[in-house]
Amino acid sequence: MTQSERxxxxxxxxxxxxxxxxxxxxxxxxxxxxxxxxxxxxxxxGRGTLFRNFPTKQDLIAAIVIERMNEATEYGRSLLDAPDAGEALFGFLEQIVGRQQLDRCLFDAVADTFLANQEIRAAHAEVVRGLDDLLTRAKESGAVRSDVGAMDVLMLVKGVCEAASALAASEPGIVGRQLDLVRAAISPSAADRPLRGRPPTLADVERAHPAPSARAAATVR
Structure with a gap:
């Protein structure tokens, strides 16, 4: 590559x-x-530069969401060697919730259709894998009950984000309070009452949100 090309x-x-x-x-x-x-x-x-990089506004939104997910994955990896596995897990969850509250409109925009975008789908899978690694360490250390899965935790956190968003501006402590309740729910002391059913998996979520090609194939059949 020449200097001018660089x-x-x-x-x-x-x-x-x-x-x-x-x-x-x-x-x-x-x-x-x-x-x-x-x-x-x-x-x-210029607008031409914008459209060369992002042909549609949805492409621009998706690029930001992917970047946020990749940042979450990198942060999760940085916590894998933390001495306190439980604090590492909950620190990761705090980061996810904080980012979702900050960029609420972006995550709302793709909440129902994000898995239709293959790049977002792949970035989301990496976040789940990172969470699963942190959760496994927390279980092994005895900080978290053994019968919860990564998608269990993500669903709880998603509920926190959705339920607390309306109050977050006027009640800054509401999100932290709800996360404390999540922490209590998955602590070993809460394991006296067994959970019903099996923990959901990433594959379950992806089946519930098939990519466009999968939906088209199902329609043809």
């Missing part, structure tokens, strides 16, 4: 970063109704 690539990467940062700022400030022209303006690039 410079062009670096410029393209900077423009993409500016677009992602500008979109994220505007979505947090005003929600997803912000127009692409305003996003491009805040990023300091």
């Amino acid at each position: 410079a062009l690539r670096a410029d393209a990467e900077r423009n993409r970063r500016r677009l992602l940062d500008a979109a994220q700022e505007l979505f947090r400030e005003r929600g997803l109704d912000v127009g692409v022209a305003e996003i491009a303006q805040r990023a300091g690039v």
Whole structure:
């Protein structure tokens, strides 16, 4: 690669970063109704540059969500060597919930259809795997009851995010309180009462949200 080619690539990467940062700022400030022209303006690039990077607004939203999921995965990996496995697990959950509260509109936008996007699907699977690794360590250390699975925990956390979102602005402590209840629910002391059924898996969730190709095949059959 020549020096001029490297410079062009670096410029393209900077423009993409500016677009992602500008979109994220505007979505947090005003929600997803912000127009692409305003996003491009805040990023300091033309609309053509925006559309070369993200052909649709949904592509831009998906890119931000994927980036957030990848950050969560990396954070989870960084906790795998933490001396206290229980605190590592709950620190990871705090990070997930905090990020979802901050970028609420983005996660709401893809909540029902996110697994239709193969890249989001793959990024989500990595988050689940990372959580499962942390959960396994926490179980082995005796910090968490042995009969819960990663999807059990994610479903509880999702419930916290959804239920607490309306009160979070006026009651800043509500999310932490609900997470404390999640912690109590999966603690070893709560295992005196066995759970009914089996723990859900990532495969269960993916079957409930089939990718477009799978839905099309099912329709043909």
